[in-house]
Every structure is written in structure tokens, then in C-alpha cells.
Amino acid sequence: MGRIRRCRALQKPILVLLLEDESLNFDLCILGAGPAGYAAAMRAHDLGKRVALVEAERIGGAGLHCGALSSKTMWHLSNDYALASRLDRGFHAADLRLRYAAVVEAVREAVAQRRLLLERQLEQLSRPGPAGGTVTLLKGRASFVTPHQIAVRDGRGGDLLIGADHFLIATGSRPRSPDGIAIDGERILTSDHIENLPDFPGSMVIVGAGVIGCEYATMFANFGKTRISILDRQPRILPFEDADVAEVVAGSFEQMGVVIHRQSRLQDLRVVDDQVAYTLTDEHGATRTFHVERALISIGRVPNTADLNLAAIGVAMDRNGGVLVEQTRSASHPHIYAAGDATMDVALANVAEMEGRHAVEDMFDLKPSPIRYEALSAIMFLNPEVASVGLNEQQAREQKIPYRVGVVANALVNRNIAMRATRGFVKLLASLEEPNRLLGLRVVGPEASSAIQGIAFLIDQGATLADIDRCVHPHPAITEGVQECARLLLGRSIHKTEVFGPELLRRAEG
Numbered sequence: 481m482g483r484i485r486r487c488r489a490l491q492k493p494i495l496v497l498l499l500e501d502e503s504l505n506f507d508l509c510i511l512g513a514g515p516a517g518y519a520a521a522m523r524a525h526d527l528g529k530r531v532a533l534v535e536a537e538r539i540g541g542a543g544l545h546c547g548a549l550s551s552k553t554m555w556h557l558s559n560d561y562a563l564a565s566r567l568d569r570g571f572h573a574a575d576l577r578l579r580y581a582a583v584v585e586a587v588r589e590a591v592a593q594r595r596l597l598l599e600r601q602l603e604q605l606s607r608p609g610p611a612g613g614t615v616t617l618l619k620g621r622a623s624f625v626t627p628h629q630i631a632v633r634d635g636r637g638g639d640l641l642i643g644a645d646h647f648l649i650a651t652g653s654r655p656r657s658p659d660g661i662a663i664d665g666e667r668i669l670t671s672d673h674i675e676n677l678p679d680f681p682g683s684m685v686i687v688g689a690g691v692i693g694c695e696y697a698t699m700f701a702n703f704g705k706t707r708i709s710i711l712d713r714q715p716r717i718l719p720f721e722d723a724d725v726a727e728v729v730a731g732s733f734e735q736m737g738v739v740i741h742r743q744s745r746l747q748d749l750r751v752v753d754d755q756v757a758y759t760l761t762d763e764h765g766a767t768r769t770f771h772v773e774r775a776l777i778s779i780g781r782v783p784n785t786a787d788l789n790l791a792a793i794g795v796a797m798d799r800n801g802g803v804l805v806e807q808t809r810s811a812s813h814p815h816i817y818a819a820g821d822a823t824m825d826v827a828l829a830n831v832a833e834m835e836g837r838h839a840v841e842d843m844f845d846l847k848p849s850p851i852r853y854e855a856l857s858a859i860m861f862l863n864p865e866v867a868s869v870g871l872n873e874q875q876a877r878e879q880k881i882p883y884r885v886g887v888v889a890n891a892l893v894n895r896n897i898a899m900r901a902t903r904g905f906v907k908l909l910a911s912l913e914e915p916n917r918l919l920g921l922r923v924v925g926p927e928a929s930s931a932i933q934g935i936a937f938l939i940d941q942g943a944t945l946a947d948i949d950r951c952v953h954p955h956p957a958i959t960e961g962v963q964e965c966a967r968l969l970l971g972r973s974i975h976k977t978e979v980f981g982p983e984l985l986r987r988a989e990g
Contacts, residue, residue, distance in 0.1 A: 506532040508840070509630060509644035511622050511788065514541020515548075515829040516820030517650035518598060520836030521605075521615045527844055528611035532642055534632055536621040539598050541652045542821075543829040545591055546672050551695060553590040554674075555861040557583055558702035562863075565704065569900065578703060580679045587675065618642075623789040627813055646815050646843045649788065649803055650836060653781035653821035658687075661777065667751045668775045671696070680705035683772040685758055687746060689717035691860050693778035694729065698863045701736040709739040709772065711746055711760065718860075721922070722872045724887075728904055728924050732863050749775060783822050800824060807851055808839035817843060828858055855940040859929045864904045867928035869936045870920030871909055873990055882912035882989070883919055886965040889984040890925045892975050893964070894956035901926045906961035908935075908948075910969060912989060916945045921962065931958045945969055 508524050510517045513535035524531045538545050564573045605615040618640065620632040630647070631639045655670035657663055665673040671692060680703060686693045689712035700706040710717065710733070717733075717740060718726040730740060743763035750757060756775040761767045783801045790797060796804040796812040802825075803810060803818035810816040817839040820832030834851060841848040857869040876883045890896035890904045904925030910916040921935045938947060948966035953959045967973045968987050977985045 504640075504642045506530045506616075506642065506644040508532070508646045508648065508843070509534065509642060510648045510650055511630070512541060512650035512652055512784075512820075512822070513539045513598075513617070514650060514652045514820065514832065515543045516652075516822070516832035516836035517541070517648065518836075519833035520648050520650060520819065520840050522601075523837045523840040524844075525605055525609060525613040525615050526611070527840070527846075528609075528613040529840075529844065530613065531615045532618055532644060533602070533615055534618045534620065534622045534630070536619075538595070539602070539617075540591075540595055542654070542672075543652070543832070544594060544598075546674070548829040549594055550587050550591050550675070551671065551692075551699075552861055553587045554583065554699050555695065555702075557586055558699040559863075562702040562704070578680075578705065580677060580705075583703075584675045584677075621787065623787055624793045624795075625789070627793045627816065647817065648836065648839050648843075649785065649790075649810075649816065649818040649822045650820050650832070651784040651788065651822050653783050653824065653827065655777065656780045656782050658777065658779055661749050662751075663777060664751070667754075667756050667773075668749070668777065670777050674776070677774070681773040683707040683709075684774040684776060685709045685711060685749075685756065685770065685772045686776045686778055687711045687749070687758075688778035688780070689714065689719075689740070690778065690780065691718070693776070694718060694733075695861050696776055696778065697733065697738055698861065701733065701738050702863065707737065707739075707772075708733075709741060709770070711741045711744055711758075713743065713745060715743055718866075721866070721868070722874055722907070724905070724907070725866060725872075725922055725924055728864065729862050729866065732903065736863065781821060781824070781827060783824050785822055798824075807842070808835050809842060815843070826853060826856065828856070830858075831856060852940055855936050857932045857936040859932075864901070864925045865928040867923045867932045868921070869932045870918070870939050872907075872920055872922055873909065876909060876919060877990060881919065883909050884912055884916065884969050885909050885986075885988050885990065886968040887986040888961050888964045888968060888975070890961065892980065892984055893958065893961040895927075895958050895960065896925055898956055899926055904928075906931070906958075906965050908945075908962060908965035908969070910945050910966075916969065918943055918945070918948070923958065923961070925958070927958050931962050934959065935962065 507529040509532040510520055511534050513533050521531050521533045602617050608614050618632050620634040622630045622632050625631050629643045631641050633639050684706050686697050689710050697708050697710055701708050716726045717730055744760040747759040755771045757771050759769045785801045794812055802823045805818050805823050808817045808819050819835035819839050821827050838848050860866040887905050887907045891902040896902045907922040909919040918939045923931045945966040953963050
């Protein structure tokens with residue numbers, strides 16, 4: 481295997497392996513097999529590299545097991561149930577039966593299906609491919625012992641020490657735990673515990689009105705078995721989005737019976753007599769205590785970097801534990817990279833995959849183009865769905881970018897009319913100066929995500945309003961609302977503002 485000696489170059493003695501066995505040396509060692517790490521391993525395999533992929537828990541990471549796939553599977557199931565329960569669709573579905581255990585089982589089947597695909601590929605790629613690359617999966621918790629060596633603890637007290645020319649930190653993130661609140665996983669939960677509930681709770685408070693909190697509020701409200709309250713310290717939910725977007729979502733919540741505690745501060749939250757008691761102080765200074773069956777804490781996420789021994793080897797980090805990077809390369813060690821939630825720049829699975837692939841191409845001198853974060857697209861799985869790409873109005877104002885904005889209500893879009901789902905709108909931003917380059921898009925409504933990727937490409941290519949107008953869009957489709965926004969800003973909309981008024985059509989400058 482190799483010789484072990486003690487190294488006193490660091491603050492405390494650490495066992496370091498003098499690597500003599502070539503099998504313990506790799507071109508690249510990736511810490512974490514979530515979206516960023518797995519994508520990076522596949523790209524390195526393309527290049528014929530010998531890769532060590534170290535994972536402490538489950539292949540796919542939080543993005544698969546308690547994040548992007550699992551929660552969105554539950555969202556789709558909740559939408560199916562809510563749709564089947566409606567009485568305004570020309571039919572009445574009788575004798576609907578709903579069990580939480582059955583819902584969770586369907587979610588787990590989806591996760592297992594995806595996990596098996598990942599594991600099947602890793603098993604095959606452990607053997608050399610046509611280009612000579614291999615991906616070796618190592619189960620255990622890793623920590624750096626020198627800038628070029630890590631120890632992988634297998635959970636039974638043994639350490640495997642390996643070395644690599646390059647490292648990628650892709651260890652993901654975990655839910656943030658607030659000070660003073662004891663999360664027990666039974667009454668007081670995070671998103672990691674949702675699948676462990678014995679049944680739909682009769683009532684639940686969600687602490688945090690960001691994307692994750694609002695998504696879970698949507699799911700449980702769709703199922704109709706849980707009275708939901710959301711605690712929000714801000715004047716409105718989704719504070720990073722424009723007010724009109726947040727207002728549509730908040731209005732939908734209220735129609736579904738969700739209570740939003742706006743501008744309220746949490747004074748106390750604890751388990752009392754098998755319930756959760758939480759005390760709020762509202763914007764007027766009044767204090768009140770409420771009792772619910774469960775509490776879901778959703779106040780953001782923190783990087784999983786604390787146990788990696790990064791400070792000891794001089795890796796620069798921010799105050800939240802994220803690795804400081806320039807694009808994906810560490811600001812302090814040129815052979816160490818970081819991607820995904822380990823940096824916490826943009827906590828999205830698609831961004832993590834892109835950053836992981838970019839890191840590999842950079843470290844092996846493929847000279848990839850810089851990542852353009854301004855053209856990223858995202859989906860919020862709410863009711864109604866919200867999809868976004870590029871800038872919104874408040875971001876444009878903060879960056880002092882002059883813009884034009886056009887808004888078309890879904891009530892004017894044929895596809896929405898056909899779906900009998902006209903709540904929401906399409907909003908398109910373009911630069912104020914000619915030739916009116918595209919800046920951003922927000923779509924609020926069913927199937928919103930179908931409209932954004934084409935605009936993401938156009939923004940990346942520096943396209944203009946005229947480019948959207950010239951496109952032939954399918955009919956009927958959600959994207960026709962985007963085209964109508966462009967035509968509205970160009971002064972040639974099919975729908976006229978003097979007829980429909982500002983409640984359905986709006987154009988403005990900012």
C-alpha cells in the first residue's frame with residue numbers, strides 16, 4: 481500500500497501516506513458524488529483520466545435524495561391529486577384515496593430508479609474505457625492531510641490515504657439550523673426529514689418563505705390534509721423576486737388556505753406536550769403563541785465543508801464555510817477546485833453540474849469559456865409554477881441597468897385558456913437602448929418551465945426583441961406569451977392595451 485509517517489507541518493500531527501502504490505494515485509480526486517461531483521467524474525472519464533470519486537453517504541447527494549428529484553416528484557404527485565380533486569374540469573373523480581405512506585413510496589421509487597442508473601454507470605466505468613479513463617468509487621468521509629493528499633475514513637476506524645494531481649470539492653450542502661431551536665427530526669423537521677413523517681400532519685408551520693419553504697407549502701396544501709402557516713420576516717414571500725411574482729404566489733396560497741405571517745419575528749419554537757409551540761411578534765409589536773403538530777425549518781443551506789480540514793491546508797473560505805473560487809478554481813490553491821453548493825454562489829443542481837464539468841475542463845487545459853451566470857434558468861415548483869432566467873426588475877434597478885419591461889397576462893394566452901389555468905403572467909425585460917437586447921424573463925403559470933430555455937439561449941447569444949418576434953412559435957404554446965411580450969415592447973402586439981388595459985397588458989421603463 482505505502483509507508484506511513486507523521487507529518488508535523490500542520491498544526492497537529494497527522495498520518496500521511498508516502499504513496500508508493502500507483503493504484504492510490506489519481507489524476508483527479510472528487511469529494512462528493514452529488515450533481516457537481518458526478519458530472520465532473522463523467523467529464524474527466526471522457527478525457528481518459530483516472531478519477532477517485534469519494535462519497536460519504538448516498539450516490540446522487542441531496543439533489544437526488546432530499547432535494548431536486550425527490551421533492552419535485554412529491555410536487556408532481558401533489559399536483560396530480562389536486563387536479564383530480566377539482567370539480568370545475570367537467571368531471572368528478574370519486575372515491576379518491578390518499579395515504580402519506582403511499583406518496584412517500586412513489587417518491588422513493590423515483591429516487592431509486594435514478595440512483596440505479598447512476599450506480600450502474602459507475603460500476604461499468606470502474607474498468608478502463610476506450611480512452612483509458614476509470615472512475616473508482618470510494619465510500620467514506622474525506623479530509624485533507626496535505627494539499628495533495630486526503631484521508632478517507634470508512635466508518636470502521638480505518639483510513640485510506642490517497643493522492644491526486646487535482647482535487648474537486650463537491651460536498652454539497654445541508655439545511656441550516658437556527659440557533660436556539662432543537663431539530664429532532666420528528667416534530668421539528670428540515671427537508672431531510674419530510675419522508676419520515678408517519679402521516680400527513682394536521683397542521684404545520686414553515687419557518688422561512690424562500691423557495692424551499694414555499695415549495696413544501698405548495699405540496700402539503702395541494703394534498704389538502706394539512707393546515708399550513710408560513711413565517712416570513714420580510715414584507716412579502718420570495719423577496720428576491722419582483723413583487724408582482726410574489727403577489728400571485730401569495731394570493732394562490734391564501735386561496736388554498738395557507739396562512740402567511742408577514743413581517744413577523746420568531747421569538748420561540750419548541751416541542752410542548754407532543755405539539756410544537758411557536759411564538760411570533762408581528763410588525764406592530766404584538767406577540768402571540770400558536771400550536772401545530774409539526775414545524776419545518778427552511779432558512780437556507782450551508783456548505784458541507786467543516787470536516788474537510790481545509791483551513792489547515794490554507795484553502796480560502798468565506799464566513800459561511802463556502803470555498804472561495806475564481807469561476808471554479810480555488811482562490812488559494814491552483815490544483816484545488818470547488819463546484820456546486822460547496823461554494824454556495826448559486827445553489828441549483830443544474831449550476832452544480834455545469835460548474836463540475838467546467839472545473840474538469842479547466843484543470844486539464846481545455847480552456848473552457850467562462851461560466852455566464854447571467855443566463856441561468858431556474859424553476860420554482862409552486863402553485864402556480866414560476867420559471868426564471870436572467871434579470872428581474874429589482875435586479876436591473878440594483879445594477880442600474882436601464883430596461884424596458886412588457887407583461888402579458890395568461891388570460892390572453894391560448895394555451896393557458898385551453899388548460900383552464902389563466903392565473904399568472906409572462907414578463908420580459910430588454911435593454912432600454914436599441915437594439916433592445918434581452919435581459920430576463922419571468923413566467924408565472926402552469927408549464928412555465930417550457931418557456932425559459934429558449935430565452936436563456938437567446939440571452940447568452942445577445943439576442944434582441946426582434947429575434948423573438950421573428951421566431952415561429954408552436955400553437956397553442958406557453959411561449960406565445962413570450963412572443964406577445966416582445967411584440968408589446970416593439971409596438972405591434974396582437975392584443976391592444978386600449979382594449980384590455982393594464983390589468984392584462986403592461987409595458988414600462990425602469
